[in-house]
Amino acid sequence: MDKHIYETYLRILREELVPALGCTEPIAIALASAKAREALGAMPEKITAACSGNIIKNAKGVIVPTTGNMKGINTSAILGAVAGDPGLGLEVLSKVGPADLEKTRELLAEGICREELLDTTAKLHILITMEGGGHTALAEIRDEHTNVIRLEKDGVVLFRKEEPVQAAVEEEKSDLDELNLADILDFANTVDLTEIRPTLARQVEYNVRIAQEGMTHVYGGRVGATLLRHYGEDVRIRARAMAAAGSDARMGGCVLPVVINSGSGNQGITCSVPIVVYAKYLGAAEDTMYRALIVSNLVALLQKRGIGRLSAFCGAVCAACGSGAGITYLHGGDYDTIGRTITNTLANVSGIVCDGAKGSCAAKIAASVDAAILAHEMSMDGNTFGAGEGLVKESVEQTIASIGRMAAEGMRETDTEILRIMIGQGSGC
Numbered sequence: 001m002d003k004h005i006y007e008t009y010l011r012i013l014r015e016e017l018v019p020a021l022g023c024t025e026p027i028a029i030a031l032a033s034a035k036a037r038e039a040l041g042a043m044p045e046k047i048t049a050a051c052s053g054n055i056i057k058n059a060k061g062v063i064v065p066t067t068g069n070m071k072g073i074n075t076s077a078i079l080g081a082v083a084g085d086p087g088l089g090l091e092v093l094s095k096v097g098p099a100d101l102e103k104t105r106e107l108l109a110e111g112i113c114r115e116e117l118l119d120t121t122a123k124l125h126i127l128i129t130m131e132g133g134g135h136t137a138l139a140e141i142r143d144e145h146t147n148v149i150r151l152e153k154d155g156v157v158l159f160r161k162e163e164p165v166q167a168a169v170e171e172e173k174s175d176l177d178e179l180n181l182a183d184i185l186d187f188a189n190t191v192d193l194t195e196i197r198p199t200l201a202r203q204v205e206y207n208v209r210i211a212q213e214g215m216t217h218v219y220g221g222r223v224g225a226t227l228l229r230h231y232g233e234d235v236r237i238r239a240r241a242m243a244a245a246g247s248d249a250r251m252g253g254c255v256l257p258v259v260i261n262s263g264s265g266n267q268g269i270t271c272s273v274p275i276v277v278y279a280k281y282l283g284a285a286e287d288t289m290y291r292a293l294i295v296s297n298l299v300a301l302l303q304k305r306g307i308g309r310l311s312a313f314c315g316a317v318c319a320a321c322g323s324g325a326g327i328t329y330l331h332g333g334d335y336d337t338i339g340r341t342i343t344n345t346l347a348n349v350s351g352i353v354c355d356g357a358k359g360s361c362a363a364k365i366a367a368s369v370d371a372a373i374l375a376h377e378m379s380m381d382g383n384t385f386g387a388g389e390g391l392v393k394e395s396v397e398q399t400i401a402s403i404g405r406m407a408a409e410g411m412r413e414t415d416t417e418i419l420r421i422m423i424g425q426g427s428g429c
Helices: 003-016 024-040 053-059 073-083 086-091 098-110 165-176 181-190 197-216 223-231 235-251 265-282 286-304 315-330 335-349 361-380 396-410 412-422
Strands: 019-021 046-051 113-117 125-132 135-142 148-153 156-160 257-259
Touching: 003 165, 003 181, 003 197, 003 286, 019 024, 019 086, 024 046, 024 053, 024 073, 024 086, 024 125, 024 135, 024 148, 046 053, 046 073, 053 073, 053 113, 053 412, 073 098, 073 113, 165 286, 181 286, 181 335, 197 223, 197 235, 197 257, 197 265, 197 286, 223 235, 223 361, 235 265, 235 315, 235 361, 257 265, 265 286, 265 315, 265 361, 286 315, 286 335, 286 396, 315 335, 315 361, 335 361, 335 396, 396 412
Parallel strands: 046 113
Antiparallel strands: 019 257, 046 125, 125 135, 135 148, 148 156
C-alpha cells in the first residue's frame, strides 16, 4: 500500500494505544494538578480546578483510581497535588500510598479545593491554579489528556507551547482524516506485525487482565458477572460480559492500567476484549487476532474523527463498531461484509448518549457490543439496513459521516443540557 498511508496508520496506532491508570478525565485533572504542584514548589493551601463541561461530566461520578471509593474533581486535583508524579503522564497516580490518601481526605475536609466551570470553546480543557508558601502556580491542559500547554509560577511563564493549540489539533485531525475502511483493511492485511506487535500485545495483556479483575471481584454494578450468571457462557455473551467487566473495574476505581483508544479506557477495552474472546473461541492464530485488533482500533478511530474525543455521543458505540468489524474480519469478512457490520451497528445504537463516566458505562458497553454482534451476524447472512433508513446512506463511509455530523453538530445542545442537568442547573434539577 501507499507508504505515506502505511506510516500514518502505524503512527496513529502507536500514539493512540497507550496505557492509562483510571478514567482519563480525572487522571488528566490529577496530572495538571501534579504539574502545578511541581511548579509551585510547596504544598498548596488553595486550589482552583476550572474544567470544561465535558471534563466535569466525565470526572464527576467516577471513582478516582487508588482511592478505593473517593470520587470527583476535588479529589483528583488534591490527590494529584499530594502524590501525583508529573512525569508519568496518564499513570500519574500510580505511586499513591495510604498516607497520601489520608492527607487527601484531610485536605478535602478542609475545603482547600474549589471547582469551577471553565469558560472555553474546547471540550477538553483544564486549568489548575494554586496558592501556597507565598507563591502561586498554574497548569493548563487542553485538547488532549496529556497536552500541557502552559505552566506559570507567580505570573511568570515557565512553559508555553509555541505552536498554537488549534494548529496541534488540526495536525491530529489530518492524521485521522487519512483513515478510510478500504485502506484500513489493506493495512491490516499487509502490515509487518513486528512493527506494531508490542503495542497490540500490551493492549491484549492489560485489557484482558482488567476484564478478568472485574469478572472475579466486586466493582460497580457487576454488569459483566451478571451477564455470565444469568445468560450463560455462549461466546456472544462472554464477549459482552468481559468487555463490561473491564469497565466495571475501571469505573469502580481498579488500580490496573488499561490501553486506551481515542483517549478513553472504556473504548480501549471495548475495541479489544471482544476480539480476544472471539479469537480464542475460533481458534484463530495470534497474528490473525492482531490483524483483527488493527481493524477494530482503526475503525473506532475512523468514526471519532468526525465526532471528537468528548461529546454527547457515547464513545462505546464507536468502539463497539470497531469490535464488530474486527469480529467479522476474524470470520473472513471482506470490505462489503465489514462495511455492513458497521452500518448495521450504527443504525441500531447511535442514539446512546454520554452522561459522564460512571458505573453504568459498563451496561452501555454491553448493549453496544451486543448490537455489534447482531450487526456482524446479520452481515454474514448478507443482510443490512438500507440507504434512506434513518441516517444510513449509500456507502459505509457516508453513513459514518452522517453519524459524525449528528454527533458533533446535532448533539451539541444535548451535550450542554446533559451538563446542566448533572450539575443541577435549570428547572427541577
